[in-house]
Amino acid sequence: MKNNRFKKLLKNPYVLIGGIIMGVILLMIIVGCFWMPYEPTKMSASEKLQGISLRHIMGTDNMGRDVFSRVMYGSRVTLMIAIGTIIIGAGVGTIIGSITGYFGGMIDEVTMRVIDALFAFPSILLALVIVSVFGVGWPQLVISLGIAFVPSFARIVRGEVLRCKNMDYIENARLQGVSDFRMIFLHILPNIKGVLASSILIGFNNAVLAEAGLSYLGVGSQPPYASLGRMLSDAQQYMFTRPSYVLCPGIVIVLMVLGFAFLGEGIKRWK
């Protein structure tokens, strides 16, 4: 039975396309952990701003560094930051959302107003504030983006828990003497895992974009180390002289977002 459902999932075109795109990117990242054509920080004065060639398949940047190696390294950084962000955002958001939704009353009112206030800030602005207080660096970036992502997850989960908690089977479980904690995590949350899974994948998208945006603004990973957003920001002044430099990391960001979006859509429609 489980096997059948899995096969059906693989036949879904969204999942298939998303899976292929993500597979290619993951392969690139994993290979990049062991082998890269060049050292991503190695500069070469004689090979500045070269175009696409066999020697440098994505060309070189303004300091003569190999763009392909930097993309391999940068997408690893970007993905890690996105995963960290989602773990914090979805984890904390799910806990807050399920507790407030389940218990209701005063806790719910107060927490949700705080969440509303957080929601009112654009997430990038919030991350900027946190980074400017705690300094620049990727742990700060992950934490600040994570906090910025908590409200949306808390809301989604709260709504779903509210929908679920009045179902007959929850009432029935309560009559078996199920404790509140057990009720939330074993009886209610499994019912909303579909919604949660697709919003996590969509959240991944936003996290990749937010990381790129923040790095573009210069508060993400610091030079000489690469992340996709950082590369875009470095490349913009050469946009017309050497388009391949800005296009390559840009296309990888677009593919990553597209891959997650397809996977998310596929899971949403899977049932």
Add this chain to the structure above:
Amino acid sequence: MEIILDVTDLHIEFHDSDTPETAVEDFDLMLGAGEIVGIVGESGSGKSMSALAIAGLLNRHAIKKTGRIMFEGHDLLTCDRKTLRSFQGDEISIIFQEPMTSLNPVKRIGWQVEESLRIHHPEIKKNERKKMAIDMLLDVGLENANEVYYMYPHELSGGMRQRVMIAAAMIGNPQILIADEPTTALDVTVQAQIVELLKKLNREKGTSIIFISHDLSLVSQLCQRVIVMQKGNIVESGDTKTVFSRPRHSYTKKLIAAIPKIDLDN
């Protein structure tokens, strides 16, 4: 007969609106060990409310309850939540009228049947628990219990789900089983099977049953004693045969007259 549940002067009032509304008034019930008591009455007569109060499910703030529900030396109306929880599902179980929605759609049947064991008897080992669950599923008449154990609720019919509900309610060997219109959503042949099943469980395990229904013919088949309720009050109670053959209250007479009869001669 040993009295295991003693409800006296139960009042249930709703305080949702400005004027409090009384749902149940002066409800008394003595339940003996191994006895089956029926509660009948029209919709809104307070029969389900009384049962939910006994099961300890009415803990919304807007409801005011007075009276006493004595079970094993505790008053279920005033005891703390922990004590109440230790009874729920273990000593007092309840089955509802909606088997289609009363099972968690994303959990396997076996998991749901075992749930009250996991909560009240965590000392039971995993494989032992599984064996108990399968035995219980067999007891409620699900012959392919080994497969049902791994199924999801959507793979079962309404009658099978109600059997699963009964299995889940009975696995802890409760002293009291409250059946709140367990047959309403099922068709007639399945209704009869479920009633037979409840009878069998009562006979074999000695569980006392409070059977709530508006179907008088089912009540007369199953129950030794019957309580007739109207508008939150008990209008008549007593031995099932006596009540049905010589009803004293006009409401009981009307209820009995309302049982459809098939008369082929005319």
